[in-house]
Amino acid sequence: MKSTINTSPDHIARLLKQFKLIDIQTNYESEIAYAIENNIGHREFLVRLLEIEAEGKRERNVEKNIKAARFEGIKTLDGFDFSFPEKINESKIRDLETLSFIENKENVILIGPPGVGKSHIGISLGVLACKKGFKVLFTTAQEFIDKLYKSYMNGTLDSTFKAIRKIEVLIIDELGHFQMDKEKESIFFQIIRQRYEKGSLIITTNVPLGNWDKIFSSKLAATAILDRLIHHCHLISITGDSYRVKGK
Structure with missing residues (x-):
């Protein structure tokens, strides 16, 4: 039986935007190509996407925290x-x-x-x-x-x-x-x-x-x-x- 799931880029983009998965939206096409080229299984593919999103959220939170802190310049x-x-x-x-x-x-x-x-x-x-x-x-x-x-x-x-x-x-x-x-x-x-x-x-x-x-x-x-x-x-x-x- 032919699948009725809508896999169009526009539909995927709408879903990812709805759930605010910004980094997956940016990277999923390249990750699909990488998975095909390297014969990566579904679970590993999913984990890679989730890790990309988690890292992106962490970086955005750091930027948000630093902005909210109101430092007089960034020092280390x-x-x-x-x-x-x-x-x-x-x-x-x-x-x-x-x-x-x-x-x-x-x-x-x-x-x-x-x-x-x-x-x-x-x-x-x-x-x-x-x-x-x-x-x-x-x-x-x-x-x-x-x-x-x-x-x-x-x-x-x-x-x-x-x-x-x-x-x-x-x-x-x-x-x-x-x-x-x-x-x-x-x-x-x-x-x-x-x-x-x-x-x-x-x-x-x-x-x-x-x-x-x-x-x-x-x-x-x-x-x-x-x-x-x-x-x-x-x-x-x-x-x-x-x-x-x-x-x-």
């Missing part, structure tokens, strides 16, 4: 000059590449003067996390606090908190370039409290932990925040001259 640890800083624990930073700190809901604090590569390292870990499927957000401390305070003034702070809780890796860059008043400090403390043992923070700062009362309103406030931050935390201290003025 392979592109970092570990020989330039006067003092840096490369092995400790390389250990962070496993991303086990994210699985364990641990924090990373990178401390050092301007220009020694703190932001580079933070972004590199964030990009790697995006590639592994984690939701990441990169923001400067000033921008982050201003956004939270604006939400507070607009009465939308709860919804902002809810969105931030979905972020698995929150990267706060340049903490310490301004001092918070009590209202902003209170909002920031709520973020730290909500993320405690529930999500990872990566913070870069040029202020030693003992001087964090210069960021917050008092030593008491700084201690309350640090108590939660450093309980499960990787502290990375970097010293040296600024890479930005290297050679000048």
Whole structure:
């Protein structure tokens, strides 16, 4: 009996589009030709198509995650000059590449003067996390606090908190370039409290932990925040001259 199945390219394209199988739609003709030429069985042919689609979806998700993270440029640890800083624990930073700190809901604090590569390292870990499927957000401390305070003034702070809780890796860059008043400090403390043992923070700062009362309103406030931050935390201290003025 003659088959009544419609195998026309247009019909196949419509079905693949309906189920959003973008990569199979692009590659199935070449895969058919490969299967015929190499005498590949039906199961292997099907697996090859599914693997093509899975890889395509993974790459699109990575692109989506990186775009949503709002990085200030894309950095990698392979592109970092570990020989330039006067003092840096490369092995400790390389250990962070496993991303086990994210699985364990641990924090990373990178401390050092301007220009020694703190932001580079933070972004590199964030990009790697995006590639592994984690939701990441990169923001400067000033921008982050201003956004939270604006939400507070607009009465939308709860919804902002809810969105931030979905972020698995929150990267706060340049903490310490301004001092918070009590209202902003209170909002920031709520973020730290909500993320405690529930999500990872990566913070870069040029202020030693003992001087964090210069960021917050008092030593008491700084201690309350640090108590939660450093309980499960990787502290990375970097010293040296600024890479930005290297050679000048």
